[in-house]
Amino acid sequence: MLDIKFVREHPDAVREACRRKKIEADVDGLLQLDQRVRELKTVFDEKKAEQNRASKSIGKLSPEERPAALQGVKTLSEAVKDLEAQKKEAEAALRPLLLQVPNIPADDVPDGDTDEDNVELRKVGEPPTFDFEIKDHVELGRSLDIIDIERATRIAGSRTYFLKNEGALLELAVLRFALDHMVAKGFSPMLVPNLVRRVAMEGTAYLPGGEEQAYRTVKDEDWLIGTAEVPLTSYRMGDILEASELPVKMVGWSNCYRREAGTYGKDTRGLYRIHQFQKVEQVVLCRADADESLRWHQEILANSEEVLQALGQPYRVVNVCTGDLGRPQIQKFDIETWMPGRRGYGETPSASRFHDFQSRRLDLRYRSETDNRPQFCHTLNNTVIASPRVLIPILENGQQKDGSVVIPEALRPYMRGQEVIEPKQ
RNA sequence: GGAGAGGUGGCAGAGUGGUCGAAUGCGCUGGAUUGCUAAUCCAGUGAACCUGCUUUCGGGUUCCGAGGGUUCAAAUCCCUCCCUCUCCGCCA
Incomplete structure (x- = not known):
């Protein structure tokens, strides 16, 4: 607002x-x-x-x-x-x-209608070449016995999955690695409510408007979060912070639930677009200063890039165009990771800055040391890692001719030193 | 699920029709005192909005969980809703 x-x-x-x-x-x-x-x-x-x-x-x-x-x-x-x-x-x-009324896009946001008009800022890492016929993550998941989609569908419907064996461990490893990376950077680790009241959904601008995209409980009007951004950004709702408390840097780990209404037939294969996943999310509250906000935007973007680099994944960063930008954002940078099975880059983290668009709704203010009047904070957020989507590039990029998958070195300490996932049959 | 209590300023906590935007304490800011720190003393200190020959100066309205009602007048009385807490029951 x-x-x-x-x-x-x-x-x-x-x-x-x-x-x-x-x-x-x-x-x-x-x-x-x-x-x-x-x-x-x-x-x-x-x-x-x-x-x-x-x-x-x-x-x-x-x-x-x-x-x-x-x-x-x-x-x-x-x-x-x-x-x-x-x-x-x-x-x-x-x-x-x-x-x-939408928020004002930054001057350097490119004009455009859809995600096809997003402008690539940089490419990092080379997509690997394979001298054998590659499998996508669904086939790898089956042969390695780490993902089971068929049985999940029987009991939970479309866009669901089981992760098992190294698949389960790999997800926990990548999430924990991402969390540790952020904690080392001074972000406070937060485990958050996954079920929230309407105020938090409205305050973060998911409601009204996003009703079709979110799950709601029947007996109580509670909402399943689609991202930890909701409870994290709402965490200090109604507070007047001391200027000395800023910036507030938080990293949350939560399950995320999305109905994916209106996406029938789109991205139906595998773990790309699913109803439930886990995500490590970074949220920053800072002073109401456009330059400071911009610096944090660059920083949270860099944080996520560092994680992908540490995982050895090729990616590119795009400047999201006006038509693909939501109502609340000033600017958004998407990171897209190379996914061989899609023969292209697929969206992974997404870094947004809002200025005071959310904080005005949340009544999230701070008392500046210069003039004593409370001002609305600026808010920003970015995915650090979302799984199992990130397992797609990890598995597909790491596959070898014999059907095994190399585990990125950074994750091995979280996998009891395991280096390779071998096919079971 | 059953019973009860309560929601007041940055925080704690008084106030039960007009003298209440609201006592008091803490915190914060400025000053005094002081080898340093602490302590002590004095003064100041809510928010939103409208407005005034936008003058670090004034005027006004609103806000005591939210909404409605009674009244010339509501933090205070009535109704509805939301939220929090305590006890009992159940239970991961």
Whole structure:
């Protein structure tokens, strides 16, 4: 959610943002309503002040003097009530309009319609070449006896899986490796609620709008998180932080649940697009300073790149274009890892910065040391690693002619030193 | 699941129709004192919004969980909802 003052003062920037992001928002209607709200407020304030003065003086009157004075104030009070109703109605209509308004994309976000227009910033690592016919992760998972999708489907439906044997250990290894990497960088490790109230979903801007994408419990209205970003960013909701507490650097580990509605027939094979996975996620809360925000954006992006590099995975970084950017983001960098089975790069981590778009909804503020007024924090987040999706490149890139898979060195300490996963049959 | 208690400023915690944006304590800021630190003393210290010949100065409105009601007047009375806690039961 943007500051209404900002919209008022920079309507053209807001219209430009709508145009670039291809998001509809009634900016003119919003501005007209804002004007009306302020006019009503001025009139209401004046009348109410008059009433307050009159009321106050009644308290000081003697019992004999009161009845006469009461008559006059009563009509005044009725007029005030009427004005208040009008004002409230206008204010209530304002919020939904404001919620439609997208955040302003950064200048260096490329224009475009879909992810095909995302701009590649850099490639790191060379996709491996194979002198044999490669298997994809589904085939490898079966021959190594580490992934079972068929049986999962029987008991849990589409887009589900079992990880077993080294598959289970490999997932825990990669997650733990990612977590340790972030803890070494000063991020606080957090195990978070996976089931949250509506406020947290709304505060992080997943609701309203994302109802179809999230699971909800039937008896209580609780939501299964699609990412640890939800509880982590909401963690200090409603607080006024001391400036000395910033930046808040957190790394959370959670299960993530996504309905993947509207994706029927898309990415149906294997572990790419599934209903449940585990993710290590980094979240930063920092001062309301665009430059500082940008520096953190680069840093959290680098953190995730370091993890992929340590795992020896070839990847590229793309600057996500306006049409593929969500409403809340200023800018987003996706990291795409080479997946031989797809003969291309597949999305893995995704680093976003929001400025105060989320914190305004969450009422997440800090008291700056310069001027003493509370200000909204800036929020950022990035995936460190999401599994089992990351197992796809690890298995596919690491496969050998004999059907075995080499475990990245960085993970071996978490696998009791195991170097290779051998085929079972 | 059964019974009860409660939601007040950065925090703790008074306040049960007007003198309450709200006592007191802690914290914080400034000052005094002080070999240093601590302690002590004095002063200040909520937020949002509107507005004033945008002047580190003023005026106003709103906010005591949320929403509604009673009243000239509500933190205080009534209703609805949300949330938290305690005890009992059940249980990983």
